[in-house]
Amino acid sequence: MAAIRAEGLYKVFGRRPDDVVRQLRDGASTEEVAAQGATPAVIDVGFEVQPGEIFVVMGLSGSGKSTLIRMLNGLLTPSAGHVHVGGRDVAELDAKSLRQLRSEEMSMVFQHFALLPHRTVLENAAYALKIRGFDKEARDKKGRDALNLVGLSGWEDKLPGQLSGGMKQRVGLARALAAETDIMLMDEAFSALDPLIRREMQDQLIDLQKRLDKTIVFITHDLNEAMRLGDRIAMMRAGRIVQIGTSEEILREPANDYVAEFVKDVDRTRVLTAASVMEPVSSPAASTDDSHGGYDTVAADTLLADVFAMTDRRPLPLAVVDGDNQTLGVIREQHLLHAMVSADAGQDREQEASHG
Amino acid sequence: MGELLQDIEQWRLPLGRWVAQFVDWLTETFPAFFEFLTNVLLGAYEALADLFTWPPDVVMILILGVLGLLARGWKFGIGGTAALFLISLLNLWEPAMETLALIVGSVVIATVLAIPVGIAAARSDVVSNAVRPVLDFMQTMPPLVYLIPAIFFFGVGVVPGLIATIVFAMPPGVRLTELGIRQVDQEVVEAGHAFGSSPGEILRQIQIPLARPTIMAGVNQVIMLALSMVVLAGFVGAPGLGQEVLSALSRVEIGPGAEAGLSVVILAIYLDRVTAALGTRSGTSGRLAKLKGRLAKAK
Ligand SMILES: Nc1ncnc2c1ncn2[C@@H]1O[C@H](COP(=O)(O)OP(=O)(O)OP(=O)(O)O)[C@@H](O)[C@H]1O
Ligand SMILES: [Mg+2]
Numbered sequence: 001m002a003a004i005r006a007e008g009l010y011k012v013f014g015r016r017p018d019d020v021v022r023q024l025r026d027g028a029s030t031e032e033v034a035a036q037g038a039t040p041a042v043i044d045v046g047f048e049v050q051p052g053e054i055f056v057v058m059g060l061s062g063s064g065k066s067t068l069i070r071m072l073n074g075l076l077t078p079s080a081g082h083v084h085v086g087g088r089d090v091a092e093l094d095a096k097s098l099r100q101l102r103s104e105e106m107s108m109v110f111q112h113f114a115l116l117p118h119r120t121v122l123e124n125a126a127y128a129l130k131i132r133g134f135d136k137e138a139r140d141k142k143g144r145d146a147l148n149l150v151g152l153s154g155w156e157d158k159l160p161g162q163l164s165g166g167m168k169q170r171v172g173l174a175r176a177l178a179a180e181t182d183i184m185l186m187d188e189a190f191s192a193l194d195p196l197i198r199r200e201m202q203d204q205l206i207d208l209q210k211r212l213d214k215t216i217v218f219i220t221h222d223l224n225e226a227m228r229l230g231d232r233i234a235m236m237r238a239g240r241i242v243q244i245g246t247s248e249e250i251l252r253e254p255a256n257d258y259v260a261e262f263v264k265d266v267d268r269t270r271v272l273t274a275a276s277v278m279e280p281v282s283s284p285a286a287s288t289d290d291s292h293g294g295y296d297t298v299a300a301d302t303l304l305a306d307v308f309a310m311t312d313r314r315p316l317p318l319a320v321v322d323g324d325n326q327t328l329g330v331i332r333e334q335h336l337l338h339a340m341v342s343a344d345a346g347q348d349r350e351q352e353a354s355h356g
Numbered sequence: 357m358g359e360l361l362q363d364i365e366q367w368r369l370p371l372g373r374w375v376a377q378f379v380d381w382l383t384e385t386f387p388a389f390f391e392f393l394t395n396v397l398l399g400a401y402e403a404l405a406d407l408f409t410w411p412p413d414v415v416m417i418l419i420l421g422v423l424g425l426l427a428r429g430w431k432f433g434i435g436g437t438a439a440l441f442l443i444s445l446l447n448l449w450e451p452a453m454e455t456l457a458l459i460v461g462s463v464v465i466a467t468v469l470a471i472p473v474g475i476a477a478a479r480s481d482v483v484s485n486a487v488r489p490v491l492d493f494m495q496t497m498p499p500l501v502y503l504i505p506a507i508f509f510f511g512v513g514v515v516p517g518l519i520a521t522i523v524f525a526m527p528p529g530v531r532l533t534e535l536g537i538r539q540v541d542q543e544v545v546e547a548g549h550a551f552g553s554s555p556g557e558i559l560r561q562i563q564i565p566l567a568r569p570t571i572m573a574g575v576n577q578v579i580m581l582a583l584s585m586v587v588l589a590g591f592v593g594a595p596g597l598g599q600e601v602l603s604a605l606s607r608v609e610i611g612p613g614a615e616a617g618l619s620v621v622i623l624a625i626y627l628d629r630v631t632a633a634l635g636t637r638s639g640t641s642g643r644l645a646k647l648k649g650r651l652a653k654a655k
Pocket of ligand 2: 067
């Protein structure tokens with residue numbers, strides 16, 4: 001069962017949201033309803049997040065990411081549609097069960113930190129545990145552990161006002177980690193961090209996720225970050241999800257010009273793998289050939305950046321092999337070059353036509 | 357036709373009579389209630405007045421001086437003590453303490469009423485919209501007008517003075533409590549919700565602490581308004597500096613009038629500065645902590 005399932009979600013700010021949802025369902029454009037004074041922030045969004053998955057929502061400023069994530073834990077009530085967490089419809093929970101869901105099953109990291117300014121860093125980190133009624137000793141211990149994890153040991157007794165933006169962000173992260181919930185909602189959790197710490201936190205998140213097997217919904221407007229972290233990525237534009245897929249799928253087959261434009265700046269060598277650019281072997285016989293056609297070999301999940309790095313030692317073509325040393329395909333020079341240019345315009349238009 | 361026009365010209369809306377009739381009806385219908393209220397308020401006032409006049413003048417002045425010192429530091433502590441001592445030198449200490457008792461009594465009651473109303477108004481637009489015109493009414497009605505029905509309900513003396521003061525002084529307490537709570541960063545409140553806090557926990561642990569400076573500014577305003585009203589309350593026989601002002605006024609004596617007026621000003625400035633300091637973080641608690649630290653070092 002999916003950890004989180006969103007179905008036909010709409011959120012309209014402003015007057016008569018029900019009416020606006022009806023109009024949108026009938027095909028009205030965002031501009032048309034905006035003229036009536038309504039802001040459709042999220043439009044007909046559906047997705048499933050599997051347990052243990054990092055699901056990234058990616059989009060420009062104002063595309064509705066924060067609004068979407070706030071509907072997942074019921075901070076905002078959808079104008080239409082449903083959110084199911086662990087099989088329960090969030091909108092149908094009574095106040096007590098909703099509080100329980102929030103304190104025991106899903107924690108949140110806020111874009112603008114949202115720390116309690118009158119509480120110390122340690123008290124902030126342990127906030128969720130206080131709500132859950134842990135005694136002070138247990139709270140302090142878990143709070144300290146979480147602060148340690150985000151590199152803020154020694155700052156426990158400071159007030160948030162005495163911290164830099166990046167440090168506040170890490171306190172927010174520690175607060176969510178200390179809650180030890182299975183699901184974490186992270187709204188641009190790393191955007192206030194400098195590049196070095198940001199990378200470190202990304203690595204830590206990946207590592208943490210491997211160890212603790214959390215389900216994470218991660219919001220970002222940085223595609224490199226999205227591709228680095230995300231098992232799957234949902235591309236959002238003006239309230240709608242325009243494409244959901246793995247990094248490779250989005251990179252290789254952007255659903256439209258908007259996505260293609262985004263993908264342009266991505267360091268493709270750090271996303272694409274050997275398997276995704278190779279020319280698959282045609283005959284099954286060839287795949288069992290132990291000599292690999294006389295070529296040097298490379299593992300299927302090797303990043304292109306690493307493939308490039310090894311070409312001075314192992315000349316192209318290379319045979320791509322799986323874990324059992326079976327040949328899966330071949331990489332020639334033209335495959336590498338082709339992978340480096342983004343999907344060309346002609347191919348793009350073809351896809352536009354088939355998707356629209 | 358002409359007669360009718362004349363009649364209409366002479367006719368006026370008997371609003372005043374209706375109000376008077378309504379007041380009559382209230383006093384006749386709920387005599388026990390008004391009696392009870394009178395006894396409670398009178399008892400509270402007398403207890404406070406006894407407490408404030410119980411220690412010798414000098415002791416009380418020193419107590420207030422030390423409070424000022426804790427709240428604002430050495431300069432204010434010394435200056436405040438000197439100024440309060442001046443009241444005593446003018447032989448007005450007892451009426452000043454009676455006035456203080458009136459203020460403390462009315463401010464405590466006004467605050468206890470105002471803060472919950474302000475909180476309710478902050479949490480519900482309906483309440484807010486209902487409360488606002490009432491507050492406007494309370495604040496803009498000329499203060500002396502309150503005294504009339506107050507006398508009607510409670511006779512002459514302390515109690516009508518207290519009631520009029522409470523009504524007049526309460527509005528900024530409500531308004532600033534509402535404002536303070538509405539101004540709390542919405543994302544911080546959301547964080548409270550996101551981690552499963554109940555509305556009560558959010559109110560106690562987030563909204564009220566963060567709104568505290570604004571709420572305290574409201575309490576400060578309540579005190580200032582109470583001070584101005586409590587002097588007027590002398591007109592209905594409430595004791596204190598108001599009586600001194602009134603007697604100077606009725607005899608057109610500049611000297612005693614100036615002395616009583618100066619005493620009111622000293623009391624006002626003292627209360628304003630001390631309560632303003634309570635609203636800020638570096639107020640009492642900070643200074644107390646510092647003092648404790650210094651004492652610990654001295655040992
Ligand atoms: N409470 C609100 N009332 C009215 N409109 C809102 C509200 N919250 C968000 N919006 C509107 O909804 C749209 C989406 O906002 P949202 O905050 O979800 O964007 P975002 O993708 O998180 O952007 P950013 O990357 O800048 O955080 C915006 O047009 C915004 O103006
Ligand atoms: Mg946002």
